[in-house]
Amino acid sequence: MEDLYVLGVNFSHDCSMTLLKNxxxxxxxxxxxxxxxxxxxxxxxxxxxxxLCEYDVDKSQIGWIVFDQEIPMSxxxxxxxxxxxxxxxxxNKEYLDRxxxxxxxxxxxxxxxxxxxxxxxxxxxxxxxxxxxxxxxxLSHAATAYYCAPIAVxxxxxxxxxxxxxxxxxxxxxxDGLSRIRHNxxxxxxxxxxxxxxxxxxxxxxxxxxxxxxxxAFGKDTELIDKFKNLWRYENDRLVRYPFDSLDEQWDxxxxxxxxxxxxxxxxxxxxxxxxxxxxxxxxxxxAWLEEATEGFSKEDIAYACQKVAEDITLEEIKRVADExxxxxxxxxxxxxxxxxxxxxxxxxxxxxxxxxxFVQPAMGDSGLALGNSILLDIxxxxxxxxxxxxxxxxxxxxxxxxxxxxxxxxxxxxDNIEMQNMENPARIxxxxxxxxxxxxxxxxxxxxxxxxxxxxSIILNTFDKSVNDTLNERLNRTEFMPFAPVVIDDLAxxxxxxxxxxxxxxxxxxxxxxxxPTFHELLQATVHVDGTARxxxxxxxxxxxxxxxxxxxxxxxxxxxxxxxSFNAHEEPIVNSPEVAMKALVNGRIDYLVLExxxxxxx
Numbered sequence: 275m276e277d278l279y280v281l282g283v284n285f286s287h288d289c290s291m292t293l294l295k296n297x298x299x300x301x302x303x304x305x306x307x308x309x310x311x312x313x314x315x316x317x318x319x320x321x322x323x324x325x326l327c328e329y330d331v332d333k334s335q336i337g338w339i340v341f342d343q344e345i346p347m348s349x350x351x352x353x354x355x356x357x358x359x360x361x362x363x364x365x366n367k368e369y370l371d372r373x374x375x376x377x378x379x380x381x382x383x384x385x386x387x388x389x390x391x392x393x394x395x396x397x398x399x400x401x402x403x404x405x406x407x408x409x410x411x412x413l414s415h416a417a418t419a420y421y422c423a424p425i426a427v428x429x430x431x432x433x434x435x436x437x438x439x440x441x442x443x444x445x446x447x448x449x450d451g452l453s454r455i456r457h458n459x460x461x462x463x464x465x466x467x468x469x470x471x472x473x474x475x476x477x478x479x480x481x482x483x484x485x486x487x488x489x490x491a492f493g494k495d496t497e498l499i500d501k502f503k504n505l506w507r508y509e510n511d512r513l514v515r516y517p518f519d520s521l522d523e524q525w526d527x528x529x530x531x532x533x534x535x536x537x538x539x540x541x542x543x544x545x546x547x548x549x550x551x552x553x554x555x556x557x558x559x560x561x562a563w564l565e566e567a568t569e570g571f572s573k574e575d576i577a578y579a580c581q582k583v584a585e586d587i588t589l590e591e592i593k594r595v596a597d598e599x600x601x602x603x604x605x606x607x608x609x610x611x612x613x614x615x616x617x618x619x620x621x622x623x624x625x626x627x628x629x630x631x632x633f634v635q636p637a638m639g640d641s642g643l644a645l646g647n648s649i650l651l652d653i654x655x656x657x658x659x660x661x662x663x664x665x666x667x668x669x670x671x672x673x674x675x676x677x678x679x680x681x682x683x684x685x686x687x688x689x690d691n692i693e694m695q696n697m698e699n700p701a702r703i704x705x706x707x708x709x710x711x712x713x714x715x716x717x718x719x720x721x722x723x724x725x726x727x728x729x730x731x732s733i734i735l736n737t738f739d740k741s742v743n744d745t746l747n748e749r750l751n752r753t754e755f756m757p758f759a760p761v762v763i764d765d766l767a768x769x770x771x772x773x774x775x776x777x778x779x780x781x782x783x784x785x786x787x788x789x790x791x792p793t794f795h796e797l798l799q800a801t802v803h804v805d806g807t808a809r810x811x812x813x814x815x816x817x818x819x820x821x822x823x824x825x826x827x828x829x830x831x832x833x834x835x836x837x838x839x840x841s842f843n844a845h846e847e848p849i850v851n852s853p854e855v856a857m858k859a860l861v862n863g864r865i866d867y868l869v870l871e872x873x874x875x876x877x878x
Contacts, residue, residue, distance in 0.1 A: 281339045282648030290641035291318040292648045301325045302672040302723040304641045306848040316357030333400035340647035343408035346388035411437025414646030416445045419608035421665040423633040428605035433613035435465035451660040462515040465613045470561045471580040486577045488756040491805040493578025502583040606631035612639045620786040634785035636670045636724035673721025683853040695874045705827035715865040717856045726784045727841035729821035731849045735838045740799040751845040758838045759809040760801035766835035767812045784811040
C-alpha cells in the first residue's frame, strides 16, 4: 500500500507546516523559526524544504496539502500570489486590492476561482501529485485540542479573534467526529476585544496580548470593569457584543482620513471577504469606543479590567454550555485558539468545580491550524474512527533535527575568543554554573512546536534572586513587567503548586498558571508574579532526560527543584534554531554560557 503523506499548511500569520505519514506526526514547525521573520506568514517555504529534505520525501510523494478554508474564500488572487512569492511587486498590488476592497470600491472574486490559483501555484512549487483540501478554521483548532490530547476529552472549546464566521465555539466528540454544540459568531469576539486593548495600550495586536496579561497583575478594581462588561449581554440565551446595531452609521461617522489611518492599524488579517470587512469595521468602532471609555485610566487598570472581563465572559459562557450539555457531570476539557494563550483564563477554567482535567494545545494559535487540518484529512482518507487517540502528544519536540548540523558545527569550530568544552557529566557541570548565578542558553534536541520554549531552546537560570529578572530583561531587551516562568521536576510540582495534579497535561506545556505555595515564594521569587501565580513547565525524565537531570542535580546542591525557563531569543526575535544562531547570543552577551547538547561554550 502506498504511503499517505499529508502536508498541513497555515497560510496566515504565524504560518507553519506539519508532515504526517500514515497517521504519524513526523514534524511540526512554525516558519518564523527558520525564516527568522517574526510571525512570518504565507507559504512556509523554509520549513517545507527543511522537513522534506530531513525525511527524504520528494515533493511528488505528497498526496494532500491542506489549508484553512478561509484562504480561497477570503483572499484576493493578488494576495494569494504575494503570500507564495513574497515579492515587493505582488505586495504593492495586494495592498491596493485590499484597500479598495475594504473601502467598498471593488468586489473581489473568492472561492473556486482562487482554488484554481492555489492549485497552479502548488504545482509550480513542485507538488505535482498533491490534491488540495480546505477545512473550517474553528474545527481545525478543535481537532488540535481533541486529537492531540493525551487524555480522554468530553468537551472541546475554541476561542480566538475570528475564523470564518466564528470566534467562540464548543464541540462534543463522537465516533462521527466533532459535533459543534454551541456557536458564537465573530461579532461577539473576546479575542478581538483583547487585541483592541493591546493596540490601545501601545502594543501590537496578535503578538503582544501576553503583555496585557502580565500588566494586568499590577492593576486594581475600577469602574472600567463594569463599563467593559456591559459590552456583552445575553439576548434569548445568545451572547451579543457592542455595537449591538447601527454599525454602518457609526462607521460612517469616521472621515476618510480616519478610515485610511485605521486600516493598517487595525486589520488583524489581510482578508477581503464581507465577513472580514465587517469584522474590521467592528474593531475600528470598538477601538474608538475604548479610546473614549478609558480616558484618564492608567495602563495597569485598563489591562486589569480587560483581563477580568475576558475571564468573566469566557467562564460564564462555559458554565452555560456545561449546564446544558453536561448537567451535574465532571468533565475533561480541551482548548485551542489564540484566546487560550491566556494562561490566567486557562487557570480559572481548570478551577471550575465541574472540570476534572485540562489540555491546552501547545500551538493554540493559528500556527496550530496546519496540524488540525492534517489530522482531519488523515482521518478521512484512512477511514479512521473519529475517537482515535493515535495523534495524542507525548511531547512537542516535533521541529527539525539539528544533530547533523551540530556535528558539523563542532567539527569545524575554531575561535580565538570562545572556549569549547566537551562535558563528561553535563548535568552536574550545568547545575554548578546555575548555582553560581550564571545565565545559560540551553540548546538540546529537536525544536519545540508552539510558542513556548520547553527545554529544547530555552534560557535557564536559578530562581533565587528576583533582581536577575531586570538583568536578563536588559540583556534580552524585554519588557520588565513580564514574569518569567519556572521549569519544575515532576515529583516537586505539587509541593510548589498545591493545585497541580500529575495527570493534568496542561502544565507539561506551560499553558496554565497556578497559585504558588506561599512558603516557596522566596525560593522561587524570580518566577512568582506579583499576584502570587506562576506558569510552570513540569518536566519528566522520560520526556527530556538532560533537562530533567540538570534540574535534579541543581536540587541536590541547592534544595530547589526548579529553574527559570524563558525562551532562547532576544525581544521580538523568533526562538533560536541552529547552533550558529544560538552562538550569536553568547557573542552578543545575551547569555553567560551556551550549552549545545554535551558541549559547553564560554567567552575567554
